[in-house]
Amino acid sequence: MNNSYDLFPYQDIVNTYAGSVVYPPGGRYGPRIQNDIQLVFLHTGYMEIEIDGTLTSFEPGHVILLKPGHLEQFKFSETKETWHRWISIHYSRIAPEAYAYLDSLPLCLPISEEFNRLIDLIISSQHNNNVESGLQRSLGLAALNMYVGESSRFKQHASIHPSVDQAKTVMQSRFSENLSLAEVASAVGLSPEHLVRLFRQHERITPIKYLWNYRILRGIELLVHSGLSVSEISVRCGFQTSYHFARKIKESIGHTPSSIRSTAWEGNN
Missing domain, CATH: 2.60.120.280 (Regulatory protein AraC)
Known part of the structure; x- marks a missing residue:
């Protein structure tokens, strides 16, 4: 074995x-x-x-x-x-x-x-x-x-993972803000180009794509487990508008915020 x-x-x-x-x-x-x-x-x-x-x-x-x-x-x-x-x-x-x-x-x-x-x-x-x-x-x-x-x-890849981890921690703690790639890279002491290369190597996506995926993930969680309005969730998760939030969710998983919430809440009844 x-x-x-x-x-x-x-x-x-x-x-x-x-x-x-x-x-x-x-x-x-x-x-x-x-x-x-x-x-x-x-x-x-x-x-x-x-x-x-x-x-x-x-x-x-x-x-x-x-x-x-x-x-x-x-x-x-x-x-x-x-x-x-x-x-x-x-x-x-x-x-x-x-x-x-x-x-x-x-x-x-x-x-x-x-x-x-x-x-x-x-x-x-x-x-x-x-x-x-x-x-x-x-x-x-x-x-x-x-x-x-x-x-x-x-x-x-342990020797360089800490830089990626640090960048992910920055994005996870500040995902509601209008973060730029330059700000994330500066926070971890790297150039934007270097940070992008590390993310592509270890996460197979760019840092900004990771940030949007995390915002979507957090938005879905709030839809399922909170009574916050879609507009409030959009603001908390760093989306420009509720329409922007709904479009990103639909592109990601094929469902609207309202359908995600109704399906989850029906399943808990």
Whole structure:
């Protein structure tokens, strides 16, 4: 057994489910015993996780690997909302060598656009598929293997990833502003041209495309989980007008803001 497909076989997956939550300032969660392999995507705010008595802090823009059998307690930003999403993959059994393999992986990685698209798909597909369905279980395995693959890629490029991470953190904390490429590059001490090259190499998109994708992602989250008007969400997420917001959403996922909200709210009734 020498790769993740052998160590974490599809047939041993019981279910896969994903979710999203926004914690208010000063939020807490736990303690709990982790029962699944869980990937936590931190989008805004701040998170501290105490795992078996060891405290680690995480900044936005990272996906965190949590492993079964550990005692966890969560503490969120004291000053701002913390938005995170998660994918939980529940296995009927995990072999000792698989546990050892999980321990060899990084505790967290930068969130790539591919990972964002995958969790979008898992969450949206839950509306029409049981968490134990073949599709959801397959998507859970895809998420786990994506983490493995991106761990390898991150290790290969660790020497220059911090600059990309810093730029992503700047954009995630200031996405409501009218940010320019020059401002982002200046904030991380790079020329705009150098920053574009790094993003193309590691994220396969430009910094400004990343920023618009993040605005869209945050806008969808507010449509689903808040009662804010479309106009207010547009302003909060850095769009010029509500029409601009609606057009970008439609181009990205093929649905209007009103249809996204109505579908999500109907699913919760």
